[in-house]
Amino acid sequence: MESFQWGIIGLGLIGGSIARRLAQQGFPVLGADSDPATRAEASASGVFEALLDPPALVAAADGVILATPVGSIEVLLQTLPWRPGQLVLDTGSTKRRIVAAMGRLPEGVSAVGGHPMAGKERSGFQAADPDLFLGKPFLLVPTPRTTPEAAARAEALVAALGARPIWMDAEVHDRRVAWVSHLPYVVAMALMAAAEAAEDPALWEIAASGFRDATRVAASDPRMMGEVVRSNADEICAAVELLCQVLARWRDDLRASPPLLPSEWEHLAVRRQALRFPT
Amino acid sequence: MESFQWGIIGLGLIGGSIARRLAQQGFPVLGADSDPATRAEASASGVFEALLDPPALVAAADGVILATPVGSIEVLLQTLPWRPGQLVLDTGSTKRRIVAAMGRLPEGVSAVGGHPMAGKERSGFQAADPDLFLGKPFLLVPTPRTTPEAAARAEALVAALGARPIWMDAEVHDRRVAWVSHLPYVVAMALMAAAEAAEDPALWEIAASGFRDATRVAASDPRMMGEVVRSNADEICAAVELLCQVLARWRDDLRASPPLLPSEWEHLAVRRQALRFPT
Numbered sequence: 001m002e003s004f005q006w007g008i009i010g011l012g013l014i015g016g017s018i019a020r021r022l023a024q025q026g027f028p029v030l031g032a033d034s035d036p037a038t039r040a041e042a043s044a045s046g047v048f049e050a051l052l053d054p055p056a057l058v059a060a061a062d063g064v065i066l067a068t069p070v071g072s073i074e075v076l077l078q079t080l081p082w083r084p085g086q087l088v089l090d091t092g093s094t095k096r097r098i099v100a101a102m103g104r105l106p107e108g109v110s111a112v113g114g115h116p117m118a119g120k121e122r123s124g125f126q127a128a129d130p131d132l133f134l135g136k137p138f139l140l141v142p143t144p145r146t147t148p149e150a151a152a153r154a155e156a157l158v159a160a161l162g163a164r165p166i167w168m169d170a171e172v173h174d175r176r177v178a179w180v181s182h183l184p185y186v187v188a189m190a191l192m193a194a195a196e197a198a199e200d201p202a203l204w205e206i207a208a209s210g211f212r213d214a215t216r217v218a219a220s221d222p223r224m225m226g227e228v229v230r231s232n233a234d235e236i237c238a239a240v241e242l243l244c245q246v247l248a249r250w251r252d253d254l255r256a257s258p259p260l261l262p263s264e265w266e267h268l269a270v271r272r273q274a275l276r277f278p279t
Numbered sequence: 280m281e282s283f284q285w286g287i288i289g290l291g292l293i294g295g296s297i298a299r300r301l302a303q304q305g306f307p308v309l310g311a312d313s314d315p316a317t318r319a320e321a322s323a324s325g326v327f328e329a330l331l332d333p334p335a336l337v338a339a340a341d342g343v344i345l346a347t348p349v350g351s352i353e354v355l356l357q358t359l360p361w362r363p364g365q366l367v368l369d370t371g372s373t374k375r376r377i378v379a380a381m382g383r384l385p386e387g388v389s390a391v392g393g394h395p396m397a398g399k400e401r402s403g404f405q406a407a408d409p410d411l412f413l414g415k416p417f418l419l420v421p422t423p424r425t426t427p428e429a430a431a432r433a434e435a436l437v438a439a440l441g442a443r444p445i446w447m448d449a450e451v452h453d454r455r456v457a458w459v460s461h462l463p464y465v466v467a468m469a470l471m472a473a474a475e476a477a478e479d480p481a482l483w484e485i486a487a488s489g490f491r492d493a494t495r496v497a498a499s500d501p502r503m504m505g506e507v508v509r510s511n512a513d514e515i516c517a518a519v520e521l522l523c524q525v526l527a528r529w530r531d532d533l534r535a536s537p538p539l540l541p542s543e544w545e546h547l548a549v550r551r552q553a554l555r556f557p558t
Contacts, residue, residue: 117487137485166485179474180486184493186529187466192547194522195458204554206416206445207459208396212556213492214463222548226540233538240530243473244523250465251519259512261505268471269501275483277491 004153005030007061009054009076011042013120014091015067016128021161023047024130032057033125041125055081063153065114066090070098071227077101084108087150089157091116093177094231095141095170103144110150113141113170115177116163123221131162135278138163141170178235185225186240188218283432284309286340288333288355290321292399293370294346295407300440302326303409311336312404320404334360342432344393345369349377350506356380363387366429368436370395372456373510374420374449382423389429392420392449394456395442402500410441414557417442420449457514464504465519467497 006022007030008015019029019042031048033039039051050060058064058080066073070092078101082088088111092098095113102111118136120127138158142151158165168176192215195203229236253260285301286309287294298308298321310327312318318330337343337359345352349371357380361367367390371377374392381390396416399406417437421430437444447455471494474482508515532539 117485119488136487139485166481168481175477176479176482176485179477179479179482180490183473184470184489186526187470188493188551189541189544189547190522190525190529191463191466192551193525193543194462194518196547196550197521197525198454198458200455200458202445202447203455203458206396206418206455207554207556208415209398209556210463210496211459212554213495214467215551215554216492217489218547218551220548222540222544226544229533230538230540233533237530237533239473240526240533242476243469244526244530246469246472246476247465247519247523250469251516251523254508254512254516254519259509261501261509262468264472265468265501265505268468268475268497269499271475272467272471272494272497275486275491275494277486277488 005060005062006065006157007032007052007057007063008065008067009033009057010066010068010072011038011125011128012067013123013125013127013132014116014118015065016042016047016125017118017130017132018065018067018091018161019047020045020128020130021133025160027160030057030061038125045125058082058086061086063087063089063157065157066092069224069227070094070231073098074101077105082106082109087111087153088145089114089154093181093228095139095173097231099141099143099170105145109145110147111143111145112150112154113143113173114154114158115139115141115173116161117181118163119220123224133161133163136163137166137278139173140165140167141173142167143170174232175235178232178239182229182232182236183239183243185217185220186229186236187243188215191215192218284339284341285344285436286311286331286336286342287344287346288312288336289345289347289351290317290404290407291346292402292404292406292411293395293397294344295321295326295404296397296409296411297344297346297370297440298326299324299407299409300412304439306439309336309340317404324404337361337365340365342366342368342436344436345371348503348506349373349510352377353380356384361385361388366390366432367424368393368433372460372507374418374452376510378420378422378449384424388424389426390422390424391429391433392422392452393433393437394418394420394452395440396460397442398499402503412440412442415442416445416557418452419444419446420452421446422449453511454514457511457518461508461511461515462518462522464496464499465508465515466522467494470494471497 009032011033032054073092116138250262288311290312311333529541
């Protein structure tokens with residue numbers, strides 16, 4: 001990626017981690033963020049060649065990575081002064097609406113949808129970590145503006161981050177992340193809501209690692225996750241529906257006398273034991 | 280606890296960890312386990328004064344800790360040759376049935392229900408860890424056989440394990456663990472079942488830390504957890520019912536156009552961020 005100038009708009013955990021990794025690998029990086037405190041931290045970090053406002057960054061960068069919340073990504077795609085020959089990537093957690101917005105970019109601007117499957121409980125530039133993406137899946141989604149060169153450049157970026165590129169269409173992407181990311185988030189929130197409904201403060205004293213892990217993602221920024229959930233509401237509703245059908249069936253088993261264990265539990269436990277996750 | 284002889288029946292993760300901690304603190308410990316391989320490991324560990332069969336252990340120990348699966352605890356309470364003056368404790372994850380069985384022990388045998396809120400993904404004596412209970416809640420439940428001396432002895436044991444004793448009645452215990460342990464377990468299994476129902480093997484390639492943590496407890500031994508769930512089925516069904524009501528309400532919010540975020544999400548995120556767990 002010699003002599004290719006990257007620019008990143010949105011310097012939170014994801015954008016900041018990409019910037020740190022690229023800088024570590026010797027690539028020049030420009031940055032933009034709407035928050036003055038984030039700009040001050042980013043400036044002090046020495047990671048960036050320069051911090052610009054978004055239009056100036058778009059004017060100066062060969063490749064622009066949009067790493068803001070999903071709602072703002074759509075707005076930035078519509079409003080920034082994109083230039084033919086330029087590449088745009090994003091890191092949003094849902095892809096159908098963003099890919100559609102990428103299809104409306106001016107002719108000659110190339111674009112690829114992106115979604116790194118990596119996160120942390122902490123957010124913000126201060127939590128940024130150049131190793132955040134190592135060994136993790138980085139989902140890549142073709143758009144009406146994805147040229148072969150753009151695809152190769154996106155894959156080279158993923159390789160530079162130490163992540164694994166996995167291509168899939170936007171519809172498939174949004175369905176899959178509904179199952180593995182958004183449903184677990186909604187369920188973690190529901191476990192919190194149900195435990196709160198018990199109105200028993202002592203619950204929080206005895207909650208152990210099982211509850212901690214089951215609800216960990218409920219601590220995510222609800223405004224950021226709220227945008228994600230709204231943008232994938234149809235797929236998430238379908239997943240919630242299926243989950244509730246499973247739970248209703250099991251509740252009937254457990255209400256039998258003597259209580260029956262759901263017949264698939266042994267199989268599900270074995271499946272879960274066999275799953276391997278990138279750490 | 281000088282000159283007090285402890286005996287532990289069931290040398291899996293919990294019984295083995297108690298044994299290792301007591302031995303480390305200089306207390307003599309007898310052990311019993313129905314599995315020959317576990318007995319061989321326990322014998323080779325040098326932790327135990329002797330490994331006996333359960334009736335011989337009951338004949339020799341001043342205090343007996345039943346650390347087998349919950350179903351066997353009830354059987355052992357009914358069938359072993361308990362002696363007046365002896366103390367019995369257990370470590371089962373549900374307490375109503377066990378406490379009732381303790382109430383049927385011979386006169387003069389004292390008994391306290393116990394439940395350490397500690398666990399691991401791995402099980403068995405090989406995973407036993409003397410530090411497993413450090414700083415963790417150790418729930419203690421009074422029984423019709425709980426004398427003041429028995430209560431003090433149980434608290435001294437919890438102190439020796441480095442855990443925090445928290446007393447509560449069996450009914451309250453079983454309701455609380457339904458919310459913080461059993462519901463998260465059932466939900467983790469349901470997330471696995473729902474993801475399997477999607478019939479998309481690529482899901483497992485992109486599942487990241489959110490899915491990993493949300494489903495971690497689903498990897499527990501389903502036979503051990505099955506006994507626990509059966510013994511607390513009424514409370515778990517009530518918790519599942521409430522959870523599904525919450526999810527149905529939120530699904531309706533998300534189906535609105537434009538999708539509404541459930542009004543309590545901001546509050547729930549703040550609550551979860553504020554929770555502190557013993558590590």
